Amino acid sequence: MNEKALYDLTYGLFLVGTKADGKENACITNTVIQLASSPARVSLSCINGNLTPELIKKSGRFTVTILDETAPFSLFESFGLKHGRDTDKFAGYNVQYDEAGMPYIKNSACAVLSCRVLSYEDLGSHTLFIAEVTDAEKLSFVRPVTYAQYHTEIKPQKKQEQKEKKQIGWRCEICGYVYEDNDLPDDFVCPWCGHPKDDFEPLYED
Amino acid sequence: MNEKALYDLTYGLFLVGTKADGKENACITNTVIQLASSPARVSLSCINGNLTPELIKKSGRFTVTILDETAPFSLFESFGLKHGRDTDKFAGYNVQYDEAGMPYIKNSACAVLSCRVLSYEDLGSHTLFIAEVTDAEKLSFVRPVTYAQYHTEIKPQKKQEQKEKKQIGWRCEICGYVYEDNDLPDDFVCPWCGHPKDDFEPLYED
Numbered sequence: 001m002n003e004k005a006l007y008d009l010t011y012g013l014f015l016v017g018t019k020a021d022g023k024e025n026a027c028i029t030n031t032v033i034q035l036a037s038s039p040a041r042v043s044l045s046c047i048n049g050n051l052t053p054e055l056i057k058k059s060g061r062f063t064v065t066i067l068d069e070t071a072p073f074s075l076f077e078s079f080g081l082k083h084g085r086d087t088d089k090f091a092g093y094n095v096q097y098d099e100a101g102m103p104y105i106k107n108s109a110c111a112v113l114s115c116r117v118l119s120y121e122d123l124g125s126h127t128l129f130i131a132e133v134t135d136a137e138k139l140s141f142v143r144p145v146t147y148a149q150y151h152t153e154i155k156p157q158k159k160q161e162q163k164e165k166k167q168i169g170w171r172c173e174i175c176g177y178v179y180e181d182n183d184l185p186d187d188f189v190c191p192w193c194g195h196p197k198d199d200f201e202p203l204y205e206d
Numbered sequence: 207m208n209e210k211a212l213y214d215l216t217y218g219l220f221l222v223g224t225k226a227d228g229k230e231n232a233c234i235t236n237t238v239i240q241l242a243s244s245p246a247r248v249s250l251s252c253i254n255g256n257l258t259p260e261l262i263k264k265s266g267r268f269t270v271t272i273l274d275e276t277a278p279f280s281l282f283e284s285f286g287l288k289h290g291r292d293t294d295k296f297a298g299y300n301v302q303y304d305e306a307g308m309p310y311i312k313n314s315a316c317a318v319l320s321c322r323v324l325s326y327e328d329l330g331s332h333t334l335f336i337a338e339v340t341d342a343e344k345l346s347f348v349r350p351v352t353y354a355q356y357h358t359e360i361k362p363q364k365k366q367e368q369k370e371k372k373q374i375g376w377r378c379e380i381c382g383y384v385y386e387d388n389d390l391p392d393d394f395v396c397p398w399c400g401h402p403k404d405d406f407e408p409l410y411e412d
Contacts, residue, residue, distance in 0.1 A: 005317035005342035008272040009240050009248070010350045012216025033239070034215050038402045042215070066214040111211035136211035143358075144216045148350050196244045 003198060011147040015065040015079055016044060017103040020058035024103045026089055027052040028080035030147045032064050040133035042115060045126045047175070047193050051084035053127045056117060062131070063104040064113040068142035071108035073154050081176035099135060109139045125194045165204035173199050209404060217353040221271040221285055222250060223309040226264035230309045232295055233258040234286035236353045238270050246339035248321060251332045253381070253399050257290035259333045262323060268337070269310040270319040274348035277314035279360050287382035305341060315345045331400045371410035379405050 011030035018025060031045040044062070046053035056062050067075070079089050095103045098114040106112075115131035145154070155173075170179040175193035179200065188197050217236035224231060237251040250268070252259035262268050273281070285295050301309045304320040312318075321337035351360070361379075376385040381399035385406065394403050 001339075001342050002344050003243075003246065003342065005272075005319065005344045006240055006243075006246060006339065008218070008317040008344075008350045009238060009270075009319075010216060010218025010272070010352055011239075012214070012352075032215060033217075034212055037209075037212075037404070040209065040212060064215075066211075066216070111208075111214040113211065113215075133207075133212065136207050136209065138208050138211045138214075144214045144352065144354050146216055146218075146350065146352055152349075198243065 007151050008148055012144050013067045013071070013076075013147060013150055015067060015075075015105065015109075016046070016052060016056075016062050017065065017105075018052060018055045018059050018062040019101060019103055020055040023051075023055060023084075024090060024095070025051045025055055025084035026079050026103065026105075027084070028076055035130065040136070041118070042113070042131055042133060044115075044129045044131065045123075046129070048122070048125060048127055049192070053129075056129060057120065057127075059102070060117045061100045061102045062115050062117070062129075063098055063102045064115060065104045065106075065109045066111040066113070067145050068108050068110040068140060069145045069149065070142055071145050071154065073156060075108060076150070076154065106139055108142075108145075110142050110144050111136065111138050167202050168205050169203045170200040171203040173201050178203060213354055213357050215353075218350050219273045219277070219282075219353060219356055221273060221281075221311065221315075222252070222258060222262075222268055223271065223311075224258060224261045224265050224268040225307060225309055226261040229257075229261060229290075230296060230301070231257045231261055231290035232285050232309065232311075233290070234282055241336065246342070247324070248319070248337055248339060250321075250335045250337065251329075252335070254328070254331060254333055255398070259335075262335060263326065263333075265308070266323045267306045267308050268321050268323070268335075269304055269308045270321060271310045271312075271315045272317040272319070273351050274314050274316040274346060275351045275355065276348055277351050277360065279362060281314060282356070282360065312345055314348075314351075316348050316350050317342065317344050373408050374411050375409045376406040377409040379407050384409060 014032045015026050033043050035041045093105050104112050113133050114135035116134050118130045120129045167182050170184045172190045174195045177190050177192040220235050220238045221232050239249050241247045299311050310318050319339050320341035322340050324336045326335045373388050376390045378396045380401045383396050383398040
């Protein structure tokens, strides 16, 4: 069994933005799916504990920026590997706002959807939001980026030179969590995102 | 609101194959999603009334061939626009079988998954299958094809010359259902797949 074959199950990559209580935040996800077409409805699954789902529950609104093939790794670093509670993830980006006042960006974006939450359900590790698409706009005709492309073309590949560096721990490739010990147990599960040891990469000293 | 912006919500395109009671069949879908990683689990949503979900309920097994960017329109015609009850969809293809005896093809495929059904739920128009991935194999390193690419690059675009031909009805772009009248009501819903008028294209005489 080659677990990497599952990377070929294609998903898009999206920037989900929201704003509540004066705080705006966004996160990277691959979990936006269209459920119905008239009226257009989507679902979104978010890891519990993160700031974005907490704000979406308050605002009842979110944007989905559909990222395209030009998306640089720095965009995934800004929105996917940092934490909104500590930082302003939008710093340095030209933030746009939809009619409901929800933030999004036009960088490396081929479309943006405005969504209004109809219901949500706590599924343990994740919250599933069901939302109506209240607006949808094409931003470019560049192809949407896929999760497979992120793994093979966007994410920096492990460098040979790192083998000469001292390993200082492991980092979760999904959410950025750092395990500060070189001995990562086989049954270890990421406390932030619930992903297993297979999704961790060695972390080397700078 | 530009409904076509929703086409950018990226999905892969998959050939789901199964076999029961000596009959093998397959269909095209964009609804395979990984749910969990250890053990690897996926979900698959199938339109009720079609042969594939009926056979999957009997066999408890299916394959997912992950199609790549080289997939020709003819493959989508063979498996997506024909009906397994009338035809042998695999005719003309070099059928492969996984360890459980379930059929798949290696044409334009970058990976294949073998799946064992754990449970299924009738959701009205669709049945949702939850399955364990019992095997996974990489078949090529060609990029997986996306639903967006199918719309923009694979599906034949409407030809100018067709404007000179006589229209004889409408065809559902999703499942191939033909409405044999030029006056398609605005609230029409495809009786085979449940998609609305927006997903129908004019059908012209040959």
